[in-house]
Amino acid sequence: MGNARRRGPCDSLSRQRRCVIPDGSDPQRGWRLLGRLTLPGAEQRGVDETGLRAPDPGKYLRRLATVSGVHLALILLLGSAPLWLPVLALWGVFQSGSFPALRCFLYLTWLVACECIGLLLALVIWLRPHGSREVWLRRHYSLQSFWVGALFAGAQRLLGIRLQVEGGDEVARGRVFLLMRHASVVDALLPELVAVRPFGLQLRYVLKRELRISPCLDIVGDRLPNAFVHRGSSDAGPEIARVKKLAEGLGPRDGVLLFPEGTRFTHERQAKIRAGLEARGDLEGLASARRLVSVLPVQLGGVLGLMETDPGADVVICAHTGTERLTRLGDLISGAAHGALLRVGCWRIPAESIPRDLAGRKAWLDTEWERVDAWVRSHSGEEAVPPL
Numbered sequence: 001m002g003n004a005r006r007r008g009p010c011d012s013l014s015r016q017r018r019c020v021i022p023d024g025s026d027p028q029r030g031w032r033l034l035g036r037l038t039l040p041g042a043e044q045r046g047v048d049e050t051g052l053r054a055p056d057p058g059k060y061l062r063r064l065a066t067v068s069g070v071h072l073a074l075i076l077l078l079g080s081a082p083l084w085l086p087v088l089a090l091w092g093v094f095q096s097g098s099f100p101a102l103r104c105f106l107y108l109t110w111l112v113a114c115e116c117i118g119l120l121l122a123l124v125i126w127l128r129p130h131g132s133r134e135v136w137l138r139r140h141y142s143l144q145s146f147w148v149g150a151l152f153a154g155a156q157r158l159l160g161i162r163l164q165v166e167g168g169d170e171v172a173r174g175r176v177f178l179l180m181r182h183a184s185v186v187d188a189l190l191p192e193l194v195a196v197r198p199f200g201l202q203l204r205y206v207l208k209r210e211l212r213i214s215p216c217l218d219i220v221g222d223r224l225p226n227a228f229v230h231r232g233s234s235d236a237g238p239e240i241a242r243v244k245k246l247a248e249g250l251g252p253r254d255g256v257l258l259f260p261e262g263t264r265f266t267h268e269r270q271a272k273i274r275a276g277l278e279a280r281g282d283l284e285g286l287a288s289a290r291r292l293v294s295v296l297p298v299q300l301g302g303v304l305g306l307m308e309t310d311p312g313a314d315v316v317i318c319a320h321t322g323t324e325r326l327t328r329l330g331d332l333i334s335g336a337a338h339g340a341l342l343r344v345g346c347w348r349i350p351a352e353s354i355p356r357d358l359a360g361r362k363a364w365l366d367t368e369w370e371r372v373d374a375w376v377r378s379h380s381g382e383e384a385v386p387p388l
Helices: 027-034 059-079 081-095 100-127 133-159 185-199 209-213 215-223 237-246 267-280 283-290 300-309 329-334 358-379
Strands: 162-166 176-180 202-208 227-229 254-258 314-321 341-349
Touching: 059 081, 059 100, 059 209, 059 215, 081 100, 100 133, 100 215, 100 329, 133 185, 133 215, 176 185, 176 300, 185 202, 185 314, 185 341, 202 209, 202 215, 202 237, 209 215, 209 227, 227 237, 237 300, 254 300, 267 283, 300 358, 314 358, 341 358
Parallel strands: 162 341, 176 254, 176 314, 202 227, 202 254
Antiparallel strands: 314 341
């Protein structure tokens, strides 16, 4: 025993796994450099039976940073409340009497508190015996629904946010692919409010890796059958493969949520996509993109991959407006975004109505996305209610 070699961080891994040290060559995601090393012996409870997780050797140090960060932020916000509460209240008197900056900082505090509460409940679930994978998943789906509900309840109370859903019954049944327009980071909450909380649907999410900056999404999202994908990867094959695995074994209460545009809409991105299509000489794609005013063209890889994996699943298209107003902190502080109405419209396409051939599916997707664009333009004139 005395002559035993000291174990290195790679020795605790099974022989079937490699110890991977990232090279840090991804400049667009600097926060991921927090995790250059894998902590020895650190294994997430439960086995990844789905093959959905991408290699993520730095996740433990990233989580150490983000979990510590949200708790420190909550301590600072609560500890400094005697200072910023009266200052922002006085500022609100001179703004409009509705105290928008105060409401914004109160909601920020509530958001950070929800992160901390969610992490505590995730720890309780992790420590509590679960017996089966079904129980394990059910508890995390319940936690996810509770967390989103708490975030939205705070937005309703403090920011006056309203939600109006047209065609909500279209998502009442499972074995479905839910394709949603993407205009804001807030969009990730809408499926829970539209499909999960009202009807108990169990959604599998396709999310961008950058959302792992939220420790609740990072930890709980990894315990559920979700796929965190690397947008703009030079090799899209592994990302599409993980998306396709989400469509395997869908039951009557299951669905897959995908933002088929691949990124949130801005006019700058719209112009860049059109310029790229023109440079490649894709005249058909360019003509299709130019017909879209308020949405981006569909990125076909993920959507077609889902349909290929389970051609018997229905598709629900989900258009919405209003979340665009919740992306700028300045609008929240000034009160310009307060009282925003989030309008959601859903329609369902039965699997038997969707073309089976590749060309037919592409044309069908273009037609449906033009319908999304028309819906957004026809519903985007709603004004905010008067300040609270």
